[in-house]
Amino acid sequence: MREKELIKTIKSVLNSEYIGDDCAYLSDLGITYSQDSLVEDVHFSLKFTDAYMLGYKTAMVNISDICASGAKPLYMTVSLSLPCNIGKEFVKSFYEGVKSACGDVKVVGGDITGSGKIYISASIIGSAKGRRISSRSNAKAGYKVIVSGEHGSSAKGLELLLSGKTELNKFTKAHLMPQARVDFSEMIAKLAREDYAMTDSSDGLADACMQIAKASGVTISIDTSKIPHDASVDIQTVLYGGEDYELVAVVPEGLLKNISGYTIIGEVIRGESGLMIDNVFFSDIDDKIFNHFKEENER
Amino acid sequence: MREKELIKTIKSVLNSEYIGDDCAYLSDLGITYSQDSLVEDVHFSLKFTDAYMLGYKTAMVNISDICASGAKPLYMTVSLSLPCNIGKEFVKSFYEGVKSACGDVKVVGGDITGSGKIYISASIIGSAKGRRISSRSNAKAGYKVIVSGEHGSSAKGLELLLSGKTELNKFTKAHLMPQARVDFSEMIAKLAREDYAMTDSSDGLADACMQIAKASGVTISIDTSKIPHDASVDIQTVLYGGEDYELVAVVPEGLLKNISGYTIIGEVIRGESGLMIDNVFFSDIDDKIFNHFKEENER
Numbered sequence: 001m002r003e004k005e006l007i008k009t010i011k012s013v014l015n016s017e018y019i020g021d022d023c024a025y026l027s028d029l030g031i032t033y034s035q036d037s038l039v040e041d042v043h044f045s046l047k048f049t050d051a052y053m054l055g056y057k058t059a060m061v062n063i064s065d066i067c068a069s070g071a072k073p074l075y076m077t078v079s080l081s082l083p084c085n086i087g088k089e090f091v092k093s094f095y096e097g098v099k100s101a102c103g104d105v106k107v108v109g110g111d112i113t114g115s116g117k118i119y120i121s122a123s124i125i126g127s128a129k130g131r132r133i134s135s136r137s138n139a140k141a142g143y144k145v146i147v148s149g150e151h152g153s154s155a156k157g158l159e160l161l162l163s164g165k166t167e168l169n170k171f172t173k174a175h176l177m178p179q180a181r182v183d184f185s186e187m188i189a190k191l192a193r194e195d196y197a198m199t200d201s202s203d204g205l206a207d208a209c210m211q212i213a214k215a216s217g218v219t220i221s222i223d224t225s226k227i228p229h230d231a232s233v234d235i236q237t238v239l240y241g242g243e244d245y246e247l248v249a250v251v252p253e254g255l256l257k258n259i260s261g262y263t264i265i266g267e268v269i270r271g272e273s274g275l276m277i278d279n280v281f282f283s284d285i286d287d288k289i290f291n292h293f294k295e296e297n298e299r
Numbered sequence: 300m301r302e303k304e305l306i307k308t309i310k311s312v313l314n315s316e317y318i319g320d321d322c323a324y325l326s327d328l329g330i331t332y333s334q335d336s337l338v339e340d341v342h343f344s345l346k347f348t349d350a351y352m353l354g355y356k357t358a359m360v361n362i363s364d365i366c367a368s369g370a371k372p373l374y375m376t377v378s379l380s381l382p383c384n385i386g387k388e389f390v391k392s393f394y395e396g397v398k399s400a401c402g403d404v405k406v407v408g409g410d411i412t413g414s415g416k417i418y419i420s421a422s423i424i425g426s427a428k429g430r431r432i433s434s435r436s437n438a439k440a441g442y443k444v445i446v447s448g449e450h451g452s453s454a455k456g457l458e459l460l461l462s463g464k465t466e467l468n469k470f471t472k473a474h475l476m477p478q479a480r481v482d483f484s485e486m487i488a489k490l491a492r493e494d495y496a497m498t499d500s501s502d503g504l505a506d507a508c509m510q511i512a513k514a515s516g517v518t519i520s521i522d523t524s525k526i527p528h529d530a531s532v533d534i535q536t537v538l539y540g541g542e543d544y545e546l547v548a549v550v551p552e553g554l555l556k557n558i559s560g561y562t563i564i565g566e567v568i569r570g571e572s573g574l575m576i577d578n579v580f581f582s583d584i585d586d587k588i589f590n591h592f593k594e595e596n597e598r
Contacts, residue, residue: 002413003411005387006387006390006411007411009387009391009394010390013391013398014394014397014398014406016405019406023408024407024408026374026407026424029329029373031330033407033408035377035408035409035410035420035422036378037378037418039380039413039418041415042413075323075325075332077332077334078334079335079336081336081418088304088305088308091308091309092312095309095312095313098313099313106315107313107315108315108317108318108325109322109333110334111334111336112302112305112306112309113302113342114301114338115338115341115416115418116416117416119380119414119420121334121336121418121420122334123334123422125325125328125330125332127328
């Protein structure tokens with residue numbers, strides 16, 4: 001995980017209190033704010049996706065960051081860099097995908113430039129108005145760990161694509177056109193009366209839980225038999241496969257009676273920072289997380 | 300200018316009223332918002348710059364966009380993608396450059412990923428509080444055209460670098476470490492009592508004037524003898540060379556008695572959309588704008 005090492009370096013240079021959640025919460029402006037990039041042959045390959053799906057995923061990945069904060073996604077900017085042999089049709093189709101995923105979210109800026117490979121970076125702003133904003137450091141002993149949907153489908157989709165099975169089905173679609181959990185986020189953020197922790201499962205469910213556990217200084221205990229997943233997906237993929245973009249929330253038990261559509265997969269217990277999976281404690285899981293494109297490029 | 304063609308395509312897909320100024324003005328949130336990218340061998344070359352200067356320029360280019368809107372630059376996110384053979388020292392030095400240029404502007408997010416070449420994209424938010432926000436479409440007949448400083452120095456700096464003269468001097472510094480006009484922007488935006496147009500000269504002075512003329516549906520007349528520039532820079536470079544990041548403002552005459560540090564270079568006259576340079580009218584100047592890296596890559 002070279003990425004995590006470099007983030008440490010960046011944090012030490014910038015000495016910023018904002019870096020650590022999916023979004024920065026700018027309370028003076030009443031917004032949350034994030035930026036996320038997708039790089040050709042690192043995060044995607046044109047062997048498996050097309051311009052429309054790429055635009056769609058770009059928007060969804062960014063919308064998911066705002067959802068993780070609990071804010072209402074409002075405005076996005078999109079920067080697209082692409083080789084000059086890629087034509088107008090690609091650009092048109094890409095932005096049609098962005099627009100389709102955006103719904104009410106407005107694209108208000110960005111730029112377009114030349115480059116060797118395709119590089120996409122989008123930033124997004126959400127409104128905190130009427131919402132309680134999450135932080136990964138808010139988990140407390142006794143809180144319940146809930147998730148918004150199935151895990152492991154995206155990673156299985158990627159496996160299928162890599163093995164040459166490129167037809168669109170439940171799994172490949174989960175990977176190529178993920179859905180941000182806008183409604184789930186809104187429900188939690190509007191109904192929460194106390195602080196809570198939330199993140200999306202972009203780097204996998206286990207990583208999401210571990211990030212919250214470490215930021216909060218608690219042990220998060222999860223029961224793998226409770227995690228919603230397709231019956232055909234093995235438990236390692238359910239735990240460590242990335243890019244499902246489901247929400248993982250760690251909330252006071254009292255909230256549960258007011259919300260719906262969630263599955264309880266565990267709880268917070270007092271103890272060392274780390275993750276307990278079926279009663280086995282891990283202080284680190286970085287070596288278990290997988291993301292094929294990333295790994296190939298980062299090694 | 301393939302870029303402008305593609306922007307037309309994007310605008311038609313998104314049908315967004317926000318795209319057209321250096322920043323989007325989100326009046327419901329009281330902010331302006333922008334994103335700008337720098338791509339290796341398109342916008343910069345490591346032959347001429349280093350990590351620190353690159354970070355510095357990344358921040359300044361984005362701060363300049365907020366300055367063009369008249370808002371107060373507040374928060375930035377920075378995404379950096381780089382080949383895995385580039386080490387921690389580069390990343391550290393890059394962010395030190397970002398931080399140095401940022402001053403009070405806080406870096407609150409972004410990401411770091413692998414890529415083939417270096418790709419940088421930053422987004423930025425400014426506060427509109429207590430400021431009148433500019434729009435390129437606000438120029439009116441009788442308004443004066445003013446600039447914040449010298450033009451053509453950055454383009455001359457790039458010429459020097461390309462011809463092998465890589466020592467840091469006034470010109471190469473203007474190109475590698477430009478200065479956003481934060482104070483000039485603040486003065487105009489705080490003192491303006493009527494709408495005004497403003498943009499930065501990132502694509503050159505003539506282009507800045509032309510963008511405002513077209514967005515406002517007026518003729519902007521400029522007198523090249525009035526444009527501040529170093530005596531050694533020829534007038535074509537002064538007009539068409541990019542990346543000076545000076546501000547070009549088109550303001551009511553009444554504002555001028557309250558402000559300082561500007562040079563009047565022309566005025567707005569009623570007429571066809573376009574630019575009159577020393578009494579010669581141009582309805583288009585796209586073929587005259589130059590930016591060496593861009594041209595090489597976009598042809």
